[in-house]
Amino acid sequence: MRAVCWHDKLDVRVEQVPDPQIINPRDAIVRVGASAICGSDLHLYGGFVPGMVKGDILGHEFMGEVVEVGAAVKNLKPGDRVVVPFPISCGNCFFCRRELYSLCENSNPNAYMAEKVWGYSPCGIYGYSHLLGGYAGGQAEYVRVPFADVGPVKVPGGLTDEQVLFLSDILPTGYMAAENCAIQRGDTVAVWGCGPVGQFAIAACYMLGAERVIAIDRFAERLRLAATVLGADTIDYTEDNVLEALKELTGGRGPDACIDAVGMEAHAHHAIAFAYDRVKQAVLSEDRPIALREAIMACRSGGTISVAGVYGGLIDKFPAGTLMNRSLTIRTGQTHVQRYMRPLLERIEKGEIDPTFIITHRMRLDEAPQAYRMFRDKQDDCIKVVLTP
Amino acid sequence: MATKRNLTRADRIGYAVGGIALIVWALRRPSALRTGVAGVGGWLLYQGYTGRNPLFKPLGIEVNPQPALPEVAETLVVEEAITISTPRADAYAFFAQTDNLPAIGEADLQVLREVDGEELAWRATRDDKLMHFGSLSFRDAPGGRGTIVAAHLEYAPSGGSLGAALAHLMGRSPQRLVGDSLRRARALLETGEVATTRGQPTGHR
Numbered sequence: 001m002r003a004v005c006w007h008d009k010l011d012v013r014v015e016q017v018p019d020p021q022i023i024n025p026r027d028a029i030v031r032v033g034a035s036a037i038c039g040s041d042l043h044l045y046g047g048f049v050p051g052m053v054k055g056d057i058l059g060h061e062f063m064g065e066v067v068e069v070g071a072a073v074k075n076l077k078p079g080d081r082v083v084v085p086f087p088i089s090c091g092n093c094f095f096c097r098r099e100l101y102s103l104c105e106n107s108n109p110n111a112y113m114a115e116k117v118w119g120y121s122p123c124g125i126y127g128y129s130h131l132l133g134g135y136a137g138g139q140a141e142y143v144r145v146p147f148a149d150v151g152p153v154k155v156p157g158g159l160t161d162e163q164v165l166f167l168s169d170i171l172p173t174g175y176m177a178a179e180n181c182a183i184q185r186g187d188t189v190a191v192w193g194c195g196p197v198g199q200f201a202i203a204a205c206y207m208l209g210a211e212r213v214i215a216i217d218r219f220a221e222r223l224r225l226a227a228t229v230l231g232a233d234t235i236d237y238t239e240d241n242v243l244e245a246l247k248e249l250t251g252g253r254g255p256d257a258c259i260d261a262v263g264m265e266a267h268a269h270h271a272i273a274f275a276y277d278r279v280k281q282a283v284l285s286e287d288r289p290i291a292l293r294e295a296i297m298a299c300r301s302g303g304t305i306s307v308a309g310v311y312g313g314l315i316d317k318f319p320a321g322t323l324m325n326r327s328l329t330i331r332t333g334q335t336h337v338q339r340y341m342r343p344l345l346e347r348i349e350k351g352e353i354d355p356t357f358i359i360t361h362r363m364r365l366d367e368a369p370q371a372y373r374m375f376r377d378k379q380d381d382c383i384k385v386v387l388t389p
Numbered sequence: 390m391a392t393k394r395n396l397t398r399a400d401r402i403g404y405a406v407g408g409i410a411l412i413v414w415a416l417r418r419p420s421a422l423r424t425g426v427a428g429v430g431g432w433l434l435y436q437g438y439t440g441r442n443p444l445f446k447p448l449g450i451e452v453n454p455q456p457a458l459p460e461v462a463e464t465l466v467v468e469e470a471i472t473i474s475t476p477r478a479d480a481y482a483f484f485a486q487t488d489n490l491p492a493i494g495e496a497d498l499q500v501l502r503e504v505d506g507e508e509l510a511w512r513a514t515r516d517d518k519l520m521h522f523g524s525l526s527f528r529d530a531p532g533g534r535g536t537i538v539a540a541h542l543e544y545a546p547s548g549g550s551l552g553a554a555l556a557h558l559m560g561r562s563p564q565r566l567v568g569d570s571l572r573r574a575r576a577l578l579e580t581g582e583v584a585t586t587r588g589q590p591t592g593h594r
Contacts, residue, residue: 005592017590024582055592072581090580094474094534106576107584112565124584136589144589147580 002389003057003140004368009047012058014366020136020144025072028148030084034161035062035139037368037375037385038169039195040310043265044129045372048281049312051113051131060086060126061168062138063161066152073149082152084145085337086169088124088135091150102334107147108133117313122334139368141389153341156349162386163348166200166355172340174200174261175207177308180331181257183208188250190214190298191232192291193261194222196358196384197308201259202230203353214249216242218267221381229357238269246298254300263309266290280316289315296322296330307332361385394440395450397463400549401437408434442550448557449564450550456543458512460519464543465553467493467523467563471571474535475578481506481527483578484538491540491570493563496520520544521563538574540567 005015020029038061043049063083066076076082088107089096095103104123108114113131114121124146127137136144145152155164174197181189189205191198194217205213215226216235223234235245246255264287268274277288295305296319305328322328347353360383363371371385396404411430415423436442440452451466469491473480483489487498496513502524503509510524523542530537544563546553556562576583 001590003590003592007592013592015592017592020590021588023585023588026580026582053591053594055594057591088584090576090584092474092579093575094472097474106572106580109584109586111572112560112568115568116560133584134586136586136591146584 001141002365003136004059004365004387006044006052006056006058007054010045010373012045012369012372014368015055017057017140020142022068022070023144024146025070026147026149027070028066028073028076028145028152029068030062030064030082030138030143030145030152031067032062032138032141032143032389033064033081034165035059035365035387036165036168036170037061037139037371037387039197040128040263041372042376043263043310043312045376046265048264049129049131050117051129051134053130053134056127056129056134057136057140058127059137059139059143060128061165061170062126062143063155063165063168064138064143066148067142069148075149076152076154081155081157083155083164083167083341084126084138084143085151085153085167085172085341086125086128087151087334087337088126088133088146089150089338090147096150099336099339100333101336101338103336110134125334139365139387141365151338153345155345159348160356162356162359163354164345165386166196166358167337167341167344167348169335169337170196171200171344171353171355172337173197173308173335174202175204175340175344176333176335177201177259177261177306178204178208178210180306181205181208181259181304183210183257185209186211187256188212188214189257189259190216190246190255190295191259191261192216192295193263193309194219194226195261198222198259198261199225199230199358199383200355201261201308202226202232205259206230207347207352214246214255218269219378219381222383225358225383242294243298250300254298254303256300257304257306258295258299260292260295260305260307260309262291264288264311264313266292266309284314287311287313287315289318293317293319296328299326299328301326302328304329304331306330308335358384359386363387365389393451394454395445395452395550396436396440396442397452397465397546397549398454400442400551401440403549404433404437404442408432408437445550445554448554450553450557452546452550453543458519458522461543461545463546465546465550465563467542467544467567468540469564469567469571470537470539471568471575472530472535472537473575473578477506477527477529477536479578480536480538480574481509483574484509484525487511489574490523490525491542491567491574492523493521493542493544493566538571540571542567
């Protein structure tokens with residue numbers, strides 16, 4: 001089959017590789033109908049995530065048709081159309097039973113690596129470094145899905161592949177980002193980053209009762225999408241001072257909650273602030289927490305910072321004093337996708353949200369190298385790329 | 390509590406001899422550089438005296454100078470624990486199968502003690518030479534959260550604590566082997582299989 005393989009920083013290739021086989025009794029093989037490139041794939045593409053090995057198959061957002069199931073998979077059969085959550089979760093362990101699926105204790109074969117870096121290991125993730133298991137991903141024609149009796153959700157016939165594809169990651173991720181804000185009626189939420197997760201976080205904030213959402217980015221087309229489709233207020237951080245603007249927009253108090261939908265590769269309008277973090281990222285492999293710092297400074301006292309953007313390692317200049325003295329709460333985590341898939345599928349069926357509004361590019365799997373480059377450089381107003389084999 | 394000792398007797402002799410050699414070398418023709426070297430020598434000598442190298446402390450290396458089995462003069466100690474969401478009887482029954490014990494390296498295992506539901510102890514030999522000995526203790530996790538299985542292994546040091554430290558840095562320490570073995574047990578008991586990527590496709594490595 002053909003698959004998108006990581007080779008080096010800024011080097012992904014479409015290669016011929018062997019078809020995946022059932023290895024464990026709870027496995028299934030899925031023929032991929034559609035996959036997507038995630039903003040977090042760009043961290044791999046940029047070489048910012050440790051534990052990648054030449055030849056790793058990428059992709060953790062995918063859906064398709066079951067073609068084979070292992071002996072222990074009773075709830076799926078060949079021909080079922082499914083969307084697959086990015087966390088690989090056993091459904092049996094302490095964490096899975098508490099619906100903390102991305103913390104599954106039994107799905108990361110390389111748990112010892114993660115323990116060295118992070119203290120304890122989270123779950124395995126498709127195509128997301130050997131630190132998280134080294135599983136082959138879904139930007140391919142076929143993919144092996146472990147614990148297939150727990151993760152995949154069957155898709156009703158009336159919905160298109162594209163309508164359900166984002167249940168695999170970014171729609172639940174945006175939703176959990178909003179849920180972590182503990183929104184009360186009348187709340188104002190500020191969202192850093194208007195990529196796909198940011199857009200879905202904005203939508204979810206309104207679903208959960210936010211009065212007002214303020215979207216922060218530097219790309220006009222993303223801000224336009226947030227304003228026109230979702231009804232958010234917008235701040236272009238290349239034009240305005242974000243802290244000042246938020247203060248004004250919130251009557252001098254600050255947003256009740258702040259969402260960081262940016263993560264480790266943030267940009268800053270101030271060339272010096274950006275250069276400081278960029279150099280340290282290159283030399284010391286530190287993350288670039290520009291959005292997170294700003295979100296903490298901007299949040300109203302007693303408010304909540306919800307971190308959906310991905311971080312991998314260490315940061316510095318972390319405003320701990322602000323956090324402590326102003327009673328701020330930070331909530332974060334890789335998304336417990338399985339917890340949100342069915343309720344969000346229902347919302348899609350009812351027409352409450354059509355996640356396809358973020359798709360800007362539809363390309364063939366073979367065009368993945370161009371797609372990665374375009375997405376990274378935000379060429380052609382690229383927001384979300386969907387790949388079909 | 391005093392810091393645990395992490396140097397073997399052989400290590401301590403080496404540290405003392407090395408430390409003295411550096412100091413003697415420095416005293417023969419004193420200079421600023423050699424004064425620094427003498428300082429390092431003094432530090433080694435001190436570590437030889439206390440039996441503790443602070444640089445190894447983060448690696449969790451522990452030497453037991455008085456092991457329970459008389460066949461070895463001293464041992465390196467490995468302690469790992471895991472919580473498994475399964476009743477104590479099931480966890481015990483799993484490890485009571487000798488193949489499932491978290492042994493390290495290729496060796497013949499002899500079970501020394503079996504206390505039903507509470508303890509399993511074994512020794513491992515190769516060509517009648519003791520390689521390691523160990524025990525598992527079983528107790529209920531608080532709040533009905535399953536069973537805590539605690540492993541305690543001791544093995545004869547080869548290469549001293551420096552060897553143990555290098556094994557740590559290479560990711561091949563006995564700690565990792567025991568930890569992986571306990572994780573495998575948890576996976577089998579909780580899910581019926583062990584997560585793996587062995588046999589999956591990859592591109593050109």
